[in-house]
Amino acid sequence: MSAVVGTRAEAGERKSGLRLAPEMSVERLALIAALYFTVFCNGPLFAAVAATGALHGLSGWLTGLSLFVMVAALSVLLLGLLLYRPIAKPVLIVLLLVTAVALRFMSEYSVYLDTDMIRNVLHTDGKESGELMSWRLLPSLFLYGVLPSLLVWRVRLTRRPWPRAVLVRTAVLAAALAVAGGAALLSFQNLSSLMRNHRELRHLITPGNYLMSLARVAVEARADKNRPRVPLGEDARVIGRPLGAKPRLLVIVVGETVRAQNWGLNGYARQTTPELARIGPINFREVQSCGTSTEVSVPCMFSPWGRHDYDRARIKGSQSLLHVLEHAGIPTLWRDNQTGCKGVCDGLAFESFEHGDDPRYCDANGCSDEVLLQGLDAELARRPGDMVLVLHQLGNHGPSYYKRYPPQFERYRPACKSDDLGQCSLGEIVNAYDNAILHTDAFLAATIRTLAERSGRDTAMIYLSDHGESLGENGLFLHGVPYAIAPKTQTRVPMTMWLSPGFTASRGIDGVCLRRRAQLPASQDHLFHSVLGLMQVRTAVYDPKLDLFAGCERPR
Known part of the structure; x- marks a missing residue:
């Protein structure tokens, strides 16, 4: 019917x-x-x-x-x-x-x-x-x-x-x-x-x-799922350590979406890094990223091939810098306030704070980066020898820059308070973005102070942002533009290092030389080889030409 x-x-x-x-x-x-x-x-x-x-x-x-x-x-x-x-x-x-x-x-x-x-x-x-x-x-x-x-x-x-x-x-x-x-x-x-x-x-x-x-x-x-990761640096070993040397702790801070243009230590008109400026770390002024997104840059910077010989399949299909360190007997730990290590720490120690619930640092919007420093004593006590710790920040992740810092860091006003950047002026967007950098500056300074207090280890920190950001210049916002046409705002990133006096002495690093080297161009391609050089790890995949410390060692 x-x-x-x-x-x-x-x-x-x-x-x-x-x-x-x-x-x-x-x-x-x-x-x-x-x-x-x-x-x-x-x-x-x-x-x-x-x-x-x-x-x-x-x-x-x-x-x-x-x-x-x-x-x-x-x-x-x-x-x-x-x-x-x-x-x-x-x-x-x-x-x-x-x-x-x-x-x-x-x-x-x-x-x-x-x-x-x-x-x-x-x-x-x-x-x-x-x-x-x-x-x-x-x-x-x-x-x-x-x-x-x-x-x-x-x-x-x-x-x-x-x-x-x-x-x-x-x-x-x-x-x-x-x-x-x-x-x-x-x-x-x-x-x-x-x-x-x-x-x-x-x-x-x-x-x-x-x-x-x-x-x-x-x-x-x-x-990627069906292809096992190719072992990397299985011949790695630590060489040249002086007798009686203290164990070393290196912290690698992987920044998020901070561009070199707005980094106070690089000569930006605003001093967005006042606490670091007081500490006086070694700052590299011209650093190029491997990609314009986290998905590309993070695996790339922890690989030996980098941008100069970029091959996504090879990078994703191979072990990373952290695996090489583990092969050399140096334990690693990745602490994450983002969406993971992008395969860099597969099979290795990993802690995520992406959905943390510590009321001191976390709310409905997520956790502030200070959460990455909590509970470290217990983790370090379980690894009494040399160690490399990676802290992956939430940093300046957009578009909600105003959610990336507590109210006390809102120095530049008016700041964009909208998730929709189209609702704000360029000045308001930059204000919110710069306030977020102020918060990263405070986090890095707190990390350095924490390391400086550890008398039982020689300590060091390397900070390197994964990629930059467009804030409305030429109609571009956020990041992820194809690398071939990406503006420098997305491909130029800050890199800052701090070494304790004990680390500098035991490693034989000439600080004056390293500061001169920091005035020359560098890239994320240097991270892999520089970390191996700093930790005195030798392997066939190590390239001294890409080790930023290699030319600044005092003769023993």
């Missing part, structure tokens, strides 16, 4: 001329959706292309037309591979909603959805993602996601016998491929030059950008 009623209702709808539930083929739906994505969701792509100057003049108009047709045809090809009648509408609705969110971040923060950015998204925890999801997302989500999804849901998809369905789909895919190729040939020289010189533009073609990047990340993750 219900089927009869439904048939009559459909017949009445057709007779009255109403199209409240239009009927169409999956291929036609894919074509309409492809045009929608091209026209309404690829604004960042065409804006970026226009910024290169490729659309100027008559030939520029031809280039723009060719690019538009090519993107539309490739979208048809992509949707033609994804949409099949039983799942077509749910899949397309998911794409519409995800694309609406992606469009918001690409437009507001100039985000490029490459594989590194997708990895960042997948490894973002609830607190971090909550800071990025503000109410200003809702209009974009409704306009570009919810509204077209409602229209898609109303569509009735026609049925075809499967032989005819296969034939039609094959013809559509072939036609889409032919149109894309023809469009490319129409302005081949200009388009090939554009994509060759601005390879990052492909990460703005929506929704293909995040779908292709997600596929690559999935393949990499599967490969």
Whole structure:
């Protein structure tokens, strides 16, 4: 009976001329959706292309037309591979909603959805993602996601016998491929030059950008899971230690999102590092990061290959600096106030404070970095000899810079008090960011004081931020821009060292020489080899040319 009623209702709808539930083929739906994505969701792509100057003049108009047709045809090809009648509408609705969110971040923060950015998204925890999801997302989500999804849901998809369905789909895919190729040939020289010189533009073609990047990340993750880590530095050993020398404790502080430009010790107009300035550590003024995101920089800086010989698969598939130290008999401990050690400490001692509940340092927003120093006495007592301790900060993690410091550190006002940076002026954003650096300065000074009080060990600290940050310069916010086009605000980071007098003496380090060396360019590539050199660990993977201490040793 219900089927009869439904048939009559459909017949009445057709007779009255109403199209409240239009009927169409999956291929036609894919074509309409492809045009929608091209026209309404690829604004960042065409804006970026226009910024290169490729659309100027008559030939520029031809280039723009060719690019538009090519993107539309490739979208048809992509949707033609994804949409099949039983799942077509749910899949397309998911794409519409995800694309609406992606469009918001690409437009507001100039985000490029490459594989590194997708990895960042997948490894973002609830607190971090909550800071990025503000109410200003809702209009974009409704306009570009919810509204077209409602229209898609109303569509009735026609049925075809499967032989005819296969034939039609094959013809559509072939036609889409032919149109894309023809469009490319129409302005081949200009388009090939554009994509060759601005390879990052492909990460703005929506929704293909995040779908292709997600596929690559999935393949990499599967490969990483099935591939055992290659042992590294199994020949490592400690050499040249003087008889009766005290055990050594080296603390490596991995900073988060602090850029060199705003680091007080680097000559910034504001003194954002007043406590460190009073201590007078060794400060490296020009240091280059390995990546523009934690997912890239942290594994890279703890590897022997670094940026100069970067190979993600090799880095992720091999043991790290910490494993080499363990092979040499030096125990390690990673204490984390972030989202993990990114594989650097796999199989080694690890403590997480990401969801800590100590009321002195933790609240609903997470824990302040001081929590990393709590309970250290017990941990150090269990490791009485040489030891390397890593403290991974929450630091200046954005966009909620104002949540990264207690009220007493709010020296620069007015500070941005919104998770949505678009609600604040550039000055307010910088104020909040600089206040967060003041808090890192206090944390590092407290770490140094803690080390200085340990008379039973020779102690040292190396601080190195993982990557920088854009605070609105040239329309860029946050970080994660592809390295090839990333601004210096994202690739220049602070690095500061402190060595106790006992460590300097027992190791034979010439402090004056090291301070001179700190005036020369350095990079995260130096960390691996410098730590081995400082701890007097020798192994075949150690490179003295990348050891910052190697040229500053006093003759014994």
